[in-house]
Amino acid sequence: MVRAPCCEKLVLKKGPWTEEEDRILISYINKYGYANWRALPKQAGLLRCGKSCRLRWTNYLRPDIKRGNFSQQEEETIIRLHQMLGNKWSAIAAKLPGRTDNEIKNVWHTNLKKRLNNNNNSPNIPPPPSSKSPSKPPDDHIPQTSTGSELDESFWSETLLPSLEDFDFNFNFDFDFEAPMEEDQVVKYSIDHEDAQCYDHEMDWFQNIDVGDLPTTVHI
DNA sequence: AATCGGTTCAACCGCAGCCTA
DNA sequence: ATAGGCTGCGGTTGAACCGAT
Numbered sequence: 001m002v003r004a005p006c007c008e009k010l011v012l013k014k015g016p017w018t019e020e021e022d023r024i025l026i027s028y029i030n031k032y033g034y035a036n037w038r039a040l041p042k043q044a045g046l047l048r049c050g051k052s053c054r055l056r057w058t059n060y061l062r063p064d065i066k067r068g069n070f071s072q073q074e075e076e077t078i079i080r081l082h083q084m085l086g087n088k089w090s091a092i093a094a095k096l097p098g099r100t101d102n103e104i105k106n107v108w109h110t111n112l113k114k115r116l117n118n119n120n121n122s123p124n125i126p127p128p129p130s131s132k133s134p135s136k137p138p139d140d141h142i143p144q145t146s147t148g149s150e151l152d153e154s155f156w157s158e159t160l161l162p163s164l165e166d167f168d169f170n171f172n173f174d175f176d177f178e179a180p181m182e183e184d185q186v187v188k189y190s191i192d193h194e195d196a197q198c199y200d201h202e203m204d205w206f207q208n209i210d211v212g213d214l215p216t217t218v219h220i
Numbered sequence: 221a222a223t224c225g226g227t228t229c230a231a232c233c234g235c236a237g238c239c240t241a
Numbered sequence: 242a243t244a245g246g247c248t249g250c251g252g253t254t255g256a257a258c259c260g261a262t
Contacts, residue, residue: 016256016257036247037247037248038246038247050248054248054249058249087251087252088251089251090249090250090251101249101250105251105252
């Protein structure tokens with residue numbers, strides 16, 4: 001179907017936002033909210049398209065944005081979540097309060113990706129799940145339980161990952177690299193069972209599973 | 221001081237999916 | 242069932258910045 005262009009061929013401004021524009025946008029949203037982004041700039045008196053306003057607000061002006069460098073823990077969380085979710089930046093951002101998908105995407109491309117590439121020849125970082133890479137990871141990347149037995153791959157692809165996609169992570173995944181990272185790297189994670197139960201109302205999977213069944217240590 | 225190359229990050233673009241009429 | 246509108250997402254771009262020479 002044919003879509004109307006976001007920024008109609010009117011003289012809508014593009015490029016960096018000025019302080020004045022920021023002020024207008026913040027003031028308008030504080031007063032009226034942002035129910036309709038398309039109508040917002042017109043009503044607020046901004047010569048911007050709604051899309052541009054939404055982006056500026058969600059990525060920069062929102063009061064709950066956490067500015068500044070990413071902590072090591074945040075970076076590790078991003079790496080781990082990226083391994084599980086792939087380039088689902090918004091899903092990753094949802095697990096890092098105060099961080100935006102754009103910010104995480106930038107950090108990934110400018111920092112973490114390179115860092116991982118530097119460690120690339122170590123087999124400890126499995127390729128992220130990606131629709132663009134249908135090939136299976138090599139056998140030595142299949143996660144194994146702490147007992148050394150291989151996890152059923154379908155557990156990850158059919159049960160765990162889809163659940164994580166939709167799950168509101170208010171429990172902590174506590175990933176903990178054991179240094180030094182050797183070929184048989186161990187990645188540990190833990191799930192606070194009680195917290196998990198708080199959010200399991202609609203998740204049969206969590207209701208029926210004994211967290212004790214989950215591997216808490218995974219050899220990659 | 222000038223220039224050059226690399227890095228960062230805000231912003232844009234286009235598509236997909238959802239919703240409604 | 243379908244067309245059209247809107248929002249959100251991921252990929253990409255380009256200006257600004259920074260350090261090296």
